[in-house]
Amino acid sequence: MSAEIEAGTRSDRGRGLSLSFSRAPYWLIILLILFLITFYAILSSETYASALTFIAEGIQLTIAISVAAYAVALIVGLIIGLGRVSKNPIIYTLATLYVEVMRGVPLLVIIFYAQFVIMPWIDDVLAFQKALLRNTFITGVIALALGYAAYLAEVYRAGIESIERGQSEAARSLGMSHFQTMRYIVLPQAVRRVLPALGNDFIAMLKDSSLLSAIGITELTYWGKTKVAASANTFLGWNTVAFLYLILSLLLSLVVKWIERRTSSGRR
Amino acid sequence: MMQGITKRFGKLVALDNVDLEVRRGEVLMIIGPSGSGKSTLLRCINHLEVPDKGRIVIDGVELNSKSANINKVRAEVGMVFQRFELFPHLTVLENITLAQRIVRGRSQQEAERIARQLLEKVGIPEKAGSYPAQLSGGQQQRVAIARALAMQPKIMLFDEPTSALDPEMIKEVLDVMLDLAREGMTMVVVSHEMGFARAASNRIVFMDQGRIVEMGDPGVFFTNPQHERTRAFLSKILH
Ligand SMILES: Nc1ncnc2c1ncn2[C@@H]1O[C@H](COP(=O)(O)OP(=O)(O)O)[C@@H](O)[C@H]1O
Ligand SMILES: [Mg+2]
Numbered sequence: 001m002s003a004e005i006e007a008g009t010r011s012d013r014g015r016g017l018s019l020s021f022s023r024a025p026y027w028l029i030i031l032l033i034l035f036l037i038t039f040y041a042i043l044s045s046e047t048y049a050s051a052l053t054f055i056a057e058g059i060q061l062t063i064a065i066s067v068a069a070y071a072v073a074l075i076v077g078l079i080i081g082l083g084r085v086s087k088n089p090i091i092y093t094l095a096t097l098y099v100e101v102m103r104g105v106p107l108l109v110i111i112f113y114a115q116f117v118i119m120p121w122i123d124d125v126l127a128f129q130k131a132l133l134r135n136t137f138i139t140g141v142i143a144l145a146l147g148y149a150a151y152l153a154e155v156y157r158a159g160i161e162s163i164e165r166g167q168s169e170a171a172r173s174l175g176m177s178h179f180q181t182m183r184y185i186v187l188p189q190a191v192r193r194v195l196p197a198l199g200n201d202f203i204a205m206l207k208d209s210s211l212l213s214a215i216g217i218t219e220l221t222y223w224g225k226t227k228v229a230a231s232a233n234t235f236l237g238w239n240t241v242a243f244l245y246l247i248l249s250l251l252l253s254l255v256v257k258w259i260e261r262r263t264s265s266g267r268r
Numbered sequence: 269m270m271q272g273i274t275k276r277f278g279k280l281v282a283l284d285n286v287d288l289e290v291r292r293g294e295v296l297m298i299i300g301p302s303g304s305g306k307s308t309l310l311r312c313i314n315h316l317e318v319p320d321k322g323r324i325v326i327d328g329v330e331l332n333s334k335s336a337n338i339n340k341v342r343a344e345v346g347m348v349f350q351r352f353e354l355f356p357h358l359t360v361l362e363n364i365t366l367a368q369r370i371v372r373g374r375s376q377q378e379a380e381r382i383a384r385q386l387l388e389k390v391g392i393p394e395k396a397g398s399y400p401a402q403l404s405g406g407q408q409q410r411v412a413i414a415r416a417l418a419m420q421p422k423i424m425l426f427d428e429p430t431s432a433l434d435p436e437m438i439k440e441v442l443d444v445m446l447d448l449a450r451e452g453m454t455m456v457v458v459s460h461e462m463g464f465a466r467a468a469s470n471r472i473v474f475m476d477q478g479r480i481v482e483m484g485d486p487g488v489f490f491t492n493p494q495h496e497r498t499r500a501f502l503s504k505i506l507h
Contacts, residue, residue, distance in 0.1 A: 166349060166351060166353040167353060167355065169316050169349075169353070170347075170349060170353035170354075170355070170412075171355075171367075172316065172339075172342060173314055173316065173342055173345070173346075173347040173416075174342070174343065174366075174367035174371060174415070174416070174419060175339045175340065175342045175343025175344075175367060175371040175372075175419065176339070176367060176370065176371055177339050180370055180371070184366060184370065185355055188357050189355075189356065189357050192357065
């Protein structure tokens with residue numbers, strides 16, 4: 001795996017040096033131009049300029065929910081990923097059940113399930129007087145985190161399994177417990193190896209957060225639906241929404257590429 | 269000491285009723301063809317492989333018994349692997365101090381002091397801050413030996429410690445092992461380095477197909493092997 005990544009970065013570097021005419025990122029240039037046109041059209045029109053405030057609010061919420069949900073998913077995913085490599089059959093079975101269910105159900109259904117089943121149930125049990133039900137932010141975070149924890153668990157699992165058995169044997173032979181071996185030897189190496197994959201899942205989650213508009217969370221897509229679509233020029237409006245997601249994804253994928261390069265040219 | 273050790277992998281019998289006693293301060297060499305069970309035998313001694321049958325007693329502690337804390341026992345048994353198995357994400361110094369701190373409970377300072385002392389001993393004090401990937405194979409194996417020694421083990425196990433090394437690096441590792449032997453460390457060494465066997469070992473064990481075929485002191489063993497299989501094997505590796 002690491003050999004592949006190294007080969008990849010080497011050719012990337014070659015490309016960077018001799019930015020040949022045929023391979024220049026024209027698609028990026030085209031995007032930029034289209035974006036500027038859209039943006040200009042919006043700014044030059046009174047009605048659309050007012051929509052910008054909603055869009056700014058939407059983006060903020062999109063980012064906030066994604067970051068919060070991702071943080072939760074990183075932790076829950078790690079626990080479930082550890083369960084997936086556990087020798088204890090009960091823990092393994094529970095973790096596998098979770099992963100298979102969450103990956104087999106569409107995220108939109110998980111979102112509705114969180115909104116209409118889990119949250120009312122928590123409210124009931126803890127007698128919060130529907131406080132949670134009204135707090136759609138928490139619902140959104142829980143739904144995204146539960147769904148993505150399953151994907152992240154599989155990423156962790158693959159990383160853990162990619163660490164050679166000799167590493168944990170060396171650790172055990174020094175007297176480290178199973179837990180210490182995981183904590184100090186296997187996990188640090190595994191996480192380093194899967195950082196790019198974890199990053200890609202964050203991008204995927206950011207895009208999937210658009211599904212939360214279905215339960216009325218006022219993130220970016222929600223404003224697209226309510227404000228932009230209601231106005232006359234849906235073409236421009238939806239373009240703006242799409243472009244904003246695109247910019248976020250592209251920026252993040254640059255970060256992931258940078259991490260990829262660092263980990264593969266690192267000290268292994 | 270081990271008694272009646274049997275280990276199977278599926279149908280394959282890797283160790284067939286092996287009895288072996290290692291005395292304190294002794295250097296025991298194990299030789300034998302590939303697949304004869306040498307590694308499995310070593311790995312049973314610190315329970316990286318759990319035998320199907322038999323008893324293993326280390327310094328009065330029986331490994332199979334419920335009361336034995338396997339992690340405690342392993343801390344007393346140092347192991348050096350063919351492929352070094354240094355931790356690539358840690359510096360040389362961290363490789364040697366980690367287990368001292370989290371297993372032995374030593375302070376960072378104390379662990380570092382011991383680590384630097386051992387790096388001195390294996391001849392690479394200047395590499396403390398390097399990462400394993402920046403070292404040659406011979407240097408890595410010496411760090412691996414230092415890492416095991418830092419736990420102050422009662423016995424050291426070596427599984428073909430020089431067979432992954434380029435010829436010019438073999439000597440630097442063997443020299444470290446020779447020093448250890450002279451200091452009276454109890455050692456079990458799987459290796460076909462006959463020079464080391466002659467210079468340092470007290471007894472040689474020849475294994476074939478999961479059994480101990482012959483055991484003897486090096487003088488007699490090389491000049492006058494008792495079994496036909498031993499003779500055939502020796503004639504192969506001595507040339
Ligand atoms: N984990 C394992 N699973 C299955 N077979 C194994 C395993 N480890 C060793 N063996 C088999 O056990 C036999 C003894 O192996 P080993 O102890 O490594 O021999 P040696 O170190 O003398 O070359 C070999 O036939 C090997 O293929
Ligand atoms: Mg072997």
